[in-house]
Amino acid sequence: DGGITQSPKYLFRKEGQNVTLSCEQNLNHDAMYWYRQDPGQGLRLIYYSQIVNDFQKGDIAEGYSVSREKKESFPLTVTSAQKNPTAFYLCASRNSLSVGEAFFGQGTRLTVV
Amino acid sequence: EDQVTQSPEALRLQEGESSSLNCSYTVSGLRGLFWYRQDPGKGPEFLFTLYSAGEEKEKERLKATLTKKESFLHITAPKPEDSATYLCAVHASSGSARQLTFGSGTQLTVLP
Numbered sequence: 001d002g003g004i005t006q007s008p009k010y011l012f013r014k015e016g017q018n019v020t021l022s023c024e025q026n027l028n029h030d031a032m033y034w035y036r037q038d039p040g041q042g043l044r045l046i047y048y049s050q051i052v053n054d055f056q057k058g059d060i061a062e063g064y065s066v067s068r069e070k071k072e073s074f075p076l077t078v079t080s081a082q083k084n085p086t087a088f089y090l091c092a093s094r095n096s097l098s099v100g101e102a103f104f105g106q107g108t109r110l111t112v113v
Numbered sequence: 114e115d116q117v118t119q120s121p122e123a124l125r126l127q128e129g130e131s132s133s134l135n136c137s138y139t140v141s142g143l144r145g146l147f148w149y150r151q152d153p154g155k156g157p158e159f160l161f162t163l164y165s166a167g168e169e170k171e172k173e174r175l176k177a178t179l180t181k182k183e184s185f186l187h188i189t190a191p192k193p194e195d196s197a198t199y200l201c202a203v204h205a206s207s208g209s210a211r212q213l214t215f216g217s218g219t220q221l222t223v224l225p
Contacts, residue, residue: 042217090156099145099164099204102213104156
């Protein structure tokens with residue numbers, strides 16, 4: 001079945017650590033996105049990518065980094081520079097050449113301990 | 114700048130009590146409006162796409178409508194399993210991959 005997979009579902013980070021969230025899709029979508037969702041708030045865009053080896057900052061990119069070495073994969077690293085990383089992280093993909101909907105993964109909940 | 118505003122923030126209904134959720138938008142050329150359902154701790158699940166004013170889409174107890182300034186998600190005779198957060202997003206003709214702009218959602222609770 002085609003879809004988008006995020007892992008892990010839960011992740012715990014100690015102060016000063018970098019952690020990487022995985023996102024893989026087999027929908028052959030060119031565009032991929034990372035969003036952050038805090039309780040009671042909407043989705044805020046962290047980074048997006050429309051093509052391999054190219055990505056753009058979203059509204060809240062500080063303290064995060066991404067790579068797009070393969071069309072199917074768009075991992076997000078939460079660095080120690082992100083002062084308030086506890087949140088629910090969502091990865092999405094879509095065909096940016098059409099007016100199609102975005103498909104989402106099931107999310108990763110990151111907690112700082 | 115594209116903006117999407119959803120209201121109310123939260124809505125509590127009795128089972129069978131019909132109501133509507135609102136999504137108002139200000140964008141530079143709407144290409145599509147999307148409705149999603151999100152259950153706690155899960156990713157958003159796609160419901161509908163609307164492309165032009167006057168268009169309507171239906172699925173079970175849900176009906177989405179679109180005007181030039183807003184969209185409504187009508188819920189007819191809701192059941193407790195309809196409880197979720199409903200998100201609205203717009204796709205504007207900005208020419209870049211980040212065309213999607215999301216609202217903050219309406220948290221719907223349907224009481225038995």
